[in-house]
Amino acid sequence: MRSEIGIHFVLTRDRRLSPAARAVGSVLAILLTASTFPAQAQSKRVPVMIGGNPQFDACPSSGVVARLGPKRAEDPKSGFLSVRSGPGGAPYFEMDRLFNGDPILVCGSEGPWQAVIYPGRGQTFDDCGQLGSAIRTRRAYEGPCRSGWLHRNYVEITSG
Known part of the structure; x- marks a missing residue:
């Protein structure tokens, strides 16, 4: 998780990157973070x-x-x-x-x-x-x- 935060910071805050590159970096960081959640947290439950x-x-x-x-x-x-x-x-x-x-x-x-x-x-x-x-x-x-x-x-x- 720490590495995803670092990637997000670099890709969205680095002023040397264009605004478009920072936007793509932000989307990439969100996708990386979402993929690290445990499967159970994303699972469904059907009540009896x-x-x-x-x-x-x-x-x-x-x-x-x-x-x-x-x-x-x-x-x-x-x-x-x-x-x-x-x-x-x-x-x-x-x-x-x-x-x-x-x-x-x-x-x-x-x-x-x-x-x-x-x-x-x-x-x-x-x-x-x-x-x-x-x-x-x-x-x-x-x-x-x-x-x-x-x-x-x-x-x-x-x-x-």
Whole structure:
């Protein structure tokens, strides 16, 4: 970041350069600075929606994470399922990791992606709010439990 600031200063403040060259330098410095931001800062987040049908529970299905391969010492990316910030890969980022047998509530889906809520460490589903009953108005889940998106290939529905 310090080098981008230096480039910006030289390209925009050096009076030996023409005004047009300084303008080009300013644009170049902005582009360089923007490209150094972490990808997560530029990523999107899609909330998990609950409720909206008075005939059904806010999250109508429960399940577990399943069908993951074993954790292998030689592969640090094995043995877990990434909880994503939205239904898909980029621009959505990994928010958390779940493992085989971790319990989840499935609140909806978009394509092959399941919108889920799950208890964090030290929590149970009782801490997550009234998700096992109807909520008339559809709204974004705001906690206190965790929420995100999982690929359906690794979700085993156990009820609902």
